[in-house]
Amino acid sequence: xxxxxxxxxxxxxxxxxxxxxxxxxxxxxxxxxxxxxxxxxxxxxxxxxxxxxxxxxxxxxxxxxxxxxxxxxxxxxxxxxxxxxxxxxxxxxxxxxxxxxxxxxxxxxxxxxxxxxxxxxxxxxxxxxxxxxxxxxxxxxxxxxxxxxxxxxxxxxxxxxxxxxxxxxxxxxxxxxxxxxxxxxxxxxxxxxxxxxxxxxxxxxxxxxxxxxxxxxxxxxxxxxxxxxxxxxxxxxxxxxxxxxxxxxxxxxxxxxxxxxxxxxxxxxxxxxxxxxxxxxxxxxxxxxxxxxxxxxxxxxxxxxxxxxxxxx
Amino acid sequence: xxxxxxxxxxxxxxxxxxxxxxxxxxxxxxxxxxxxxxxxxxxxxxxxxxxxxxxxxxxxxxxxxxxxxxxxxxxxxxxxxxxxxxxxxxxxxxxxxxxxxxxxxxxxxxxxxxxxxxxxxxxxxxxxxxxxxxxxxxxxxxxxxxxxxxxxxxxxxxxxxxxxxxxxxxxxxxxxxxxxxxxxxxxxxxxxxxxxxxxxxxxxxxxxxxxxxxxxxxxxxxxxxxxxxxxxxxxxxxxxxxxxxxxxxxxxxxxxxxxxxxxxxxxxxxxxxxxxxxxxxxxxxxxxxxxxxxxxxxxxxxxxxxxxxxxxxxxxxxxxxxxxxxxxxxxxxxxxxxxxxxxxxxxxxxxxxxxxxxxxxxxxxxxxxxxxxxxxxxxxxxxxxxxxxxxxxxxxxxxxxxxxxxxxxxxxxxxxxxxxxxxxxxxxxxxxxxxxxxxxxxxxxxxxxxxxxxxxxxxxxxxxxxxxxxxxxxxxxxxxxxxxxxxxxxxxxxxxxxxxxxxxxxxxxxxxxxxxxxxxxxxxxxxxxxxxxxxxxxxxxxxxxxxxxxxxxx
Numbered sequence: 050x051x052x053x054x055x056x057x058x059x060x061x062x063x064x065x066x067x068x069x070x071x072x073x074x075x076x077x078x079x080x081x082x083x084x085x086x087x088x089x090x091x092x093x094x095x096x097x098x099x100x101x102x103x104x105x106x107x108x109x110x111x112x113x114x115x116x117x118x119x120x121x122x123x124x125x126x127x128x129x130x131x132x133x134x135x136x137x138x139x140x141x142x143x144x145x146x147x148x149x150x151x152x153x154x155x156x157x158x159x160x161x162x163x164x165x166x167x168x169x170x171x172x173x174x175x176x177x178x179x180x181x182x183x184x185x186x187x188x189x190x191x192x193x194x195x196x197x198x199x200x201x202x203x204x205x206x207x208x209x210x211x212x213x214x215x216x217x218x219x220x221x222x223x224x225x226x227x228x229x230x231x232x233x234x235x236x237x238x239x240x241x242x243x244x245x246x247x248x249x250x251x252x253x254x255x256x257x258x259x260x261x262x263x264x265x266x267x268x269x270x271x272x273x274x275x276x277x278x279x280x281x282x283x284x285x286x287x288x289x290x291x292x293x294x295x296x297x298x299x300x301x302x303x304x305x306x307x308x309x310x311x312x313x314x315x316x317x318x319x320x321x322x323x324x325x326x327x328x329x330x331x332x333x334x335x336x337x338x339x340x341x342x343x344x345x346x347x348x349x350x351x352x353x354x355x356x357x358x359x360x361x362x
Numbered sequence: 363x364x365x366x367x368x369x370x371x372x373x374x375x376x377x378x379x380x381x382x383x384x385x386x387x388x389x390x391x392x393x394x395x396x397x398x399x400x401x402x403x404x405x406x407x408x409x410x411x412x413x414x415x416x417x418x419x420x421x422x423x424x425x426x427x428x429x430x431x432x433x434x435x436x437x438x439x440x441x442x443x444x445x446x447x448x449x450x451x452x453x454x455x456x457x458x459x460x461x462x463x464x465x466x467x468x469x470x471x472x473x474x475x476x477x478x479x480x481x482x483x484x485x486x487x488x489x490x491x492x493x494x495x496x497x498x499x500x501x502x503x504x505x506x507x508x509x510x511x512x513x514x515x516x517x518x519x520x521x522x523x524x525x526x527x528x529x530x531x532x533x534x535x536x537x538x539x540x541x542x543x544x545x546x547x548x549x550x551x552x553x554x555x556x557x558x559x560x561x562x563x564x565x566x567x568x569x570x571x572x573x574x575x576x577x578x579x580x581x582x583x584x585x586x587x588x589x590x591x592x593x594x595x596x597x598x599x600x601x602x603x604x605x606x607x608x609x610x611x612x613x614x615x616x617x618x619x620x621x622x623x624x625x626x627x628x629x630x631x632x633x634x635x636x637x638x639x640x641x642x643x644x645x646x647x648x649x650x651x652x653x654x655x656x657x658x659x660x661x662x663x664x665x666x667x668x669x670x671x672x673x674x675x676x677x678x679x680x681x682x683x684x685x686x687x688x689x690x691x692x693x694x695x696x697x698x699x700x701x702x703x704x705x706x707x708x709x710x711x712x713x714x715x716x717x718x719x720x721x722x723x724x725x726x727x728x729x730x731x732x733x734x735x736x737x738x739x740x741x742x743x744x745x746x747x748x749x750x751x752x753x754x755x756x757x758x759x760x761x762x763x764x765x766x767x768x769x770x771x772x773x774x775x776x777x778x779x780x781x782x783x784x785x786x787x788x789x790x791x792x793x794x795x796x797x798x799x800x801x802x803x804x805x806x807x808x809x810x811x812x813x814x815x816x817x818x819x820x821x822x823x824x825x826x827x828x829x830x831x832x833x834x835x836x837x838x839x840x841x842x843x844x845x846x847x848x849x850x851x852x853x854x855x856x857x858x859x860x861x862x863x864x865x866x867x868x869x870x871x872x873x874x875x876x877x878x879x880x881x882x883x884x885x886x887x888x889x890x891x892x893x894x895x896x897x898x899x900x901x902x903x904x905x906x907x908x909x910x911x912x913x914x915x916x
Contacts, residue, residue: 260470266425268485268536269457278484282475357475358520 057350061343068339069121072332073114121336127329129322136333140315146216147303147314149226153234154299158241159292163281165242166249166288171276173254181246188243193302197236197309204232214311233310237302241295248291252284259283285356293349300338370401372441372543372576373422373461379435380414380421380600391417391431393600399544404570404577406591406608408584408623410823411794414600415580419546421446422578423463424453441543458485462537466549468529472521478532479505479517485539500539508535508565526688527558534565541573548580555687555850556894563589563896582823584627585853585897588612596620613905626828627902628853630895635877636860641678643714644811644844645699645732648673650708650718652694668694669868671708674846676812679838681845683859683876685852685891691868692848696816699846700734701725713811730760733805737817739797743789749775749800750785756808767807774803777840778833795826799833806837814846819854831858852895856880864888 084100085092092100100106105113120127126136169181205213211232217225256262257280265279304316315334322330353360378395381388392414399405407415420426422438424445438445440461445453465471473481479501486497498517505513508531521529530550537545547566551559567590570577579590587594588608595605596619604617615621650672653665669691676682684692698705701717710718717728733756736742743752753774754767762770772782778799789797798818805813815834819827835858838845849855855862856876863873864887872885883889892898901908 260465260467261473263425264465264471264533264536265473265484267423267457267463269454269459269488270484271454271488274484274488279473279476283473359474359522 053354054351057347061347064343065340068336068343069118070114072335073117075332075335076328077110077113126333126336129327129330131325131327131330136330139318139330140333140337143313143315143318145218146230146312147307147316149219149230150233150237150306150312150314151299151303153230154237154241154302155292157234158238158245161238162242162245163249163288165246167253167276167281169246169250170253170257171272173257178250181250185243185247188239191239193236193240193305194309196239197233197306200232200236201309214309216312216314233306233312236309237299237306240298240302244291244295244298245288249284249288252287253280256280256284282356286353289349289352289356293345296342296345300341371398372401373397373399373578374439374442375418375422375436376439377436378418378421378433378438380417380426381432381434383430384432384434386434388432388434391600392421392433394436395597395600395602396436397595397602397605399576399578401543401576402570402574403592404567404579404590406587406594407578407580407597408582408587408594409597409603410582410623410825412599413597415582415597416548417600418597419463419548419578419580422544422546423457423461424448424450425463455489458537458542459489459540460542461544461546462540462542463546463548464530464533464537464550467553468526468533469521469553471533472529474521477518477520478524478529479519482532482536482539485536489540501535504535504539505532507569508532508538509561510535525558526554527561530554530558530562531565534562534569538569538573538575542575544576544578545570546578546580549582550579551586552581552583556852556896557687557890559586559896560894566590583896584624584824584902585895585900588897588900588902596623612900612902615905621905622825624902624905626824627897628824628828628831628851628857629901629903630853630856630880630892630898631901631908632856632859632877632880635875636680639677639679641680641842643675644678644712645676645846646674646709646711647695647699648709648711650674650695650698650710651706652691652698652703653706667868669698669705672863672865672868672870674863674870674873676844676846678811678844679842680860681838681847681858683847683849683855683862684865685849685855685862686865687850687891689867690865692850692865693816694868695865696734696814696846696848700732700814701729702734730756730808731810732812732814733808733810734814734816735798735801735805735818738821739794739801740821742801743797743804745789748786748788749792752789752800753785753804753807756804760808770807771803774806775800777806777837778803793826795822795830798822798826798830802830802833802837806841806843810843812844812846814848816848817850818847820849820851827854834858852880852892864891 084097084106105116108116124137128135129139132139165181169178172178201213204210211228216229219226262275262279265275270279303314304320306312307314307316308320315337318330319334321327322334375398376396378392379390380392381390395414395418397405407418409415417426417431421433422440422445426433433446440456445456448456472478482501482504483497486492486500490497492500502513502517505516510516510528510531516524516528524532533550550566551562554562563586566577569575581587591608593605593607594611596603596611596617598619603619604611604615611620612624615624650669651667652669653667655665672691672695674682684695686692694703697703699710701710705718708718709716712728712731715728717725720728750768750771753771754764757767757770758764768785772785775782775784780796780799780803784792784800789800792800819830822830831854834845837843847855847858859876861874862876862879863870864879864885865871866887872879872883872888879888880892883892899907899909
């Protein structure tokens with residue numbers, strides 16, 4: 050197991066290397082002079098020259114890549130072109146809102162979606178099943194921002210249960226923190242619940258047709274035992290896979306949700322950077338999200354081995 | 363029915379009707395079935411696929427899919443207690459305590475993600491108040507009772523770590539741990555090799571003798587019936603054809619259907635050998651080997667020899683059988699010869715031309731000389747392509763105009779005794795036997811010199827099996843084709859092969875004329891295989907034991 054873990058982490062190195070190369074080339078291969086892109090339309094030749102020297106653009110390209118990677122490995126993500134602040138410092142305080150909402154979404158979605166999927170599969174073909182599937186289609190088809198605004202209108206403006214927008218750190222107390230992330234979490238959960246519930250139902254339906262489920266019933270085990278002890282664990286692998294690949298969905302969802310709820314998270318930072326063509330920040334954000342994605346996939350592969358003893362690496 | 367003492371009847375099924383759906387006029391899957399199983403008795407329920415054997419057992423257990431199959435009449439009584447009207451709760455209480463069931467596929471019948479010991483433990487937790495230590499002791503004792511080795515290790519093993527036979531022993535331990543009155547065994551040995559099958563049948567017999575369990579044993583295999591039954595009940599289309607003590611049914615079957623069923627069972631005594639021929643050799647395998655290497659990115663490589671140094675010769679118009687248990691490498695050899703997989707070393711000569719080292723492209727013209735038929739006719743035909751297209755595809759690939767190819771397909775369908783209109787229909791519109799005929803027609807479409815049949819009749823009912831074997835025989839006589847016949851079934855091999863090669867763990871252990879190898883085996887392994895063949899004491903087709911047949915022919 051430990052050997053497998055080490056092998057998998059080693060295998061992630063080339064993946065991240067390719068991502069880094071791509072991110073590096075992103076700026077170098079964009080048509081035109083990177084310095085001119087960075088400096089904007091009204092730059093003087095002296096300014097361009099200064100940017101070129103500071104970015105090392107006069108060096109051969111492989112030297113540039115080497116220095117860039119070396120800095121990266123030392124935690125130096127560069128400096129924002131707009132605010133002139135080190136990017137690491139810009140990202141730091143913005144991680145909490147994003148990670149809070151993302152984790153809360155995953156937890157909430159799993160808690161809601163897995164039971165829904167299990168019940169839908171158990172009551173396959175009945176009105177309960179059709180309701181769950183109908184909700185799931187709704188969750189897929191309504192855009193995230195629409196759900197966000199509807200929730201704000203109902204719970205923040207009409208009922209006044211929670212603040213409309215903004216964020217309070219958990220260090221300021223759980224109450225204020227919780228009431229500000231609950232709506233963004235619900236918003237983001239919609240599509241995620243739809244995805245996971247659908248997959249859970251399909252996977253459970255497959256498993257409920259298996260011989261060992263019949264064996265469990267033949268042993269005189271009650272329905273709850275059959276569903277949870279025998280079926281669900283076997284149905285878990287595809288569900289976990291979807292939870293993992295749905296993470297990409299979550300990252301893009303965070304961007305929209307943070308704009309709707311005015312959360313100072315990394316999604317907002319990314320949007321601002323793209324609008325301002327702040328290339329070093331964009332690069333850092335791509336690296337960060339790819340890193341998270343690779344890490345999540347690693348965790349999911351590890352979860353497989355815990356769930357299914359037949360999977361051994 | 364029979365004069366059984368009513369006091370010790372364990373399972374009593376009377377006039378049972380099971381319909382497809384709830385409507386009163388629903389199609390009847392079980393139609394007016396009555397049978398009894400007494401304490402200490404084994405009743406074999408025999409019939410071909412679709413005869414309703416499994417539905418009968420699932421009805422008894424209360425495991426029918428709700429709403430799809432509905433018992434609409436009659437009664438099923440377990441030690442006097444009516445089961446059809448019992449509540450779900452009561453049925454759950456009865457399962458594993460009064461009645462238990464073991465299933466056909468030990469590979470899929472156990473939960474793959476739970477250690478087997480815990481799966482047995484569940485039965486005890488659901489039905490007893492024993493503490494965990496008492497439960498564990500009881501389970502280990504039971505596991506020893508079903509003759510599992512190293513019970514402590516197996517207790518905490520996952521199913522995929524165990525062999526098929528071991529898993530079936532776990533199933534039996536699970537079924538019998540609470541000493542139920544009734545054991546329903548639904549084809550429990552069908553998926554096992556003959557030697558394992560023999561062990562499991564002996565085990566069930568012994569346990570039954572020790573505990574006085576009533577056994578309802580469902581099977582399609584007359585050989586197994588002869589081994590284990592006290593009484594036999596024959597089913598067809600959901601109805602009882604006839605029932606009676608084993609000797610009566612095997613010796614004096616009263617009904618036409620039973621007679622036909624018994625006559626279809628191929629004999630273990632090889633058919634009279636055909637004269638040796640001087641026809642040219644069409645297929646030769648020389649020291650053929652296939653080694654699988656498992657390699658991981660950073661790990662060490664592991665080697666498995668699926669076939670090693672296999673040498674075979676096949677002449678025009680002859681049939682060579684490769685027999686062996688699962689994992690013996692017989693299918694690997696077949697696939698290497700057809701070049702569906704590439705042999706690691708050794709040679710294959712097809713009509714005098716070495717083909718083992720040809721590239722895919724250079725191999726192309728030789729492919730039409732050798733064709734293969736697979737085991738499962740339900741999966742080997744593309745469901746979205748019409749039968750005619752499937753058959754014609756080969757010739758079209760080799761440049762035959764489409765019109766001619768379809769005309770040829772029509773001729774071939776006639777050759778395999780299918781109606782000409784079959785050409786525009788789809789595979790799902792045919793039965794298993796018909797599909798296998800289509801697969802044969804497809805293989806013949808390219809006029810091959812050699813036809814490879816990989817367990818081609820194993821998935822078929824005996825009566826259909828007999829028809830397909832006759833068809834292959836007829837085709838061989840008419841077209842002079844050479845047949846390489848892969849099978850695990852010695853009865854089938856005895857009836858179709860001129861020569862036989864016995865394989866074990868990738869090697870040919872014995873090879874020679876079928877009449878010699880199967881009557882006077884030289885190797886211990888071949889002898890063990892023959893001895894394990896169920897019902898070898900019976901000459902089913904002549905309704906008498908083999909010893910009497912020998913007297914009759916002497």
